[in-house]
Amino acid sequence: MAKGSPAAEAATPPRKGTFDQEKYLRFYEQMVHIREFEEICEPAFRAGNHGIGGYLHLYSGEEAIAVGIIGAMDLPKGDCFIGHYRDHAYALAAGSDPGQVMAEICGKATGCSKGKGGSMHICDAERGFYGGYGIVGGNVPIALGLGWSIKYRGGDQVCACFFGDGSMNQGGFHEALNMAQLYKVPVLFVLENNGYAMGTSIERSHANTDLASRVESYNMKHDTIDGQNIFTVHERVQEIIAGMRKDPHPFFLECKTYRYHGHGAADTQVTQATYRTKEEIEKWRTQRDPILIAEKILMEAGALSQADRDRIHAEAKDAAKAALKFADDSPNPSPDELLKDVYA
């Protein structure tokens, strides 16, 4: 991969050899479902009548990372993961109920966090998802602790920690990476490098724009891959995780990607114009889209027909609508919930 900011010009090499068609078809479906889920959130936020307030950070454009990595984990066996505030996709990729995720975004009692967390604080303890966190880089030291617990018990599980390029300029990030390598804890640090920390580009915020090379100072193994190609992401992560299970150690994986929407719902087209062009967004959407890339490979391999493609997209749209309807039909949290769950 070229160093520095993610580039829309990066070519997708043709897929060689055979692959597990059933699995990648499932990943494709998951990506489409996540896309439609996110794309229904945006107008629902603007409409203002679904209870969605606060911040809303959408994952559209980055789907191959969550799906390819969480799809490589053995959640029933105790693998786990932790995310940041752009977190809907992590739950959906792990198989959480979309209705409960949407209900959380809408602040309803049926939400995965009972309506107390909102869009930034989705979680699913049962599926090993230790939650999304709202402070940039705040989840990274906690991932160190999740990894430490695996080491403490002598297990061969792994923990994945998702964060963005902005996190790498937080002090706690560097404390955590140093300690992770020092103690050889099995944490896969996943950098979703989408080129911007809110409105600040890599070039304007990192003295060294080759972000993965920054972890060389901790002697940590690392790699940089195309985060838009689900085949690349999943196959590489399978190899990395197999190595981590055999001999526990941390690994830093940079995935080059792009977000289509603003940083959050408050980052409008007007504010986005201060830091990126419509042409740039369009280029990624048309040339580097993870769903289109997967679609092309699957179709060329004869694993996906046009009819199947259309059906999957229609089903995903319906599923997103059903999730929103479930949220709309759900009750608000009752007043007596206000003071519950402060203490165990």
Added chain:
Amino acid sequence: MAKIRYTDALTLALQEEMDRDESVFIIGEEVGQYLGTLQVTKGFLEKYGKNRVVDTPISEVGIIGTGIGAAMAGLRPVCEMMRMDFALPAYDQIAQHAAKIRYMFGGQFKVPMVIRGPSGVVNQLSAQHSQALEALFCHCPGLKVVVPATPADAKGLLKSAIRDDNPVVVLEALKIQFQKVDWWEEIQEGLSEVPDDPDFYPELGKAKVLREGTDVTLVGYSTMTTTNLRAAKLLEKDGISAEVVDLRTLLPLDMATPLASIKKTHRAVVVQEQWGLYGCAAEISAQIAERAFYDLDAPVQRVTGAFVPMPYSRALETLAYPNENDVVAAAKRTLYGK
């Protein structure tokens, strides 16, 4: 019952809990090979091994983050801060993460961890190492805050904190941590006595009357409880009978015990080691005023430290935090110079 020092009580608490429960481990700076900065964990590395006694870099954010993640995954970490002042770089992990995780995820996770270390004003350590920061932690719903004043509570409350299913901050009273048994016994007979029972772990959120009296109630915690006990002795010489209430924990805060005492004495002095402005004594005084106004014969008096960074020179330092004479003067103000 054994008579022991506060610092030995801390060691015993940690030892007993580590012996009892394999999910308990200690992590912090110099806790292992160096034998603990204050020797609280002396011999632990040898006994429990480096998986359970974890030496770290000087990385408080990493230490607390490790604690939070490990606690969420079901372990019971004890994170040692070499001094509680050093928890401030990790305040985001404590206040924004540990405290809020249970609520913001709708009760899906527990964070059973302890953050402990020496705290309070100590001899000439000046601005950055000599302060009492409990108010910062008390302002965080989701945390518990424990402030032991006696050897018995240093042991018992630390054990309770380790067994608690929430993040608990334990502020250890460095100024009196190494006082010998005789020092405690001089203040009050039996004050250094610690129960031998390994299952002695008092409920968090229960204050205690350490000395009974009829004329005025002295409310305090940590080092200031021993200051209040000394003040009570001085007041006794002047024919004033002071009741001393030790709060023991600030979160949860037991107001029933001080309020019951004030119902009897009709006068209250609230003592706190450092900055009075927006401090813990302000909250306690406000609750007394709201809930016991008609029991009071005089306005509640606060005795607090000066609103300055702690000065170095002993000549200035002694003016910056309360002593027993300040407490005596405040008690007499509630008695209108009786």
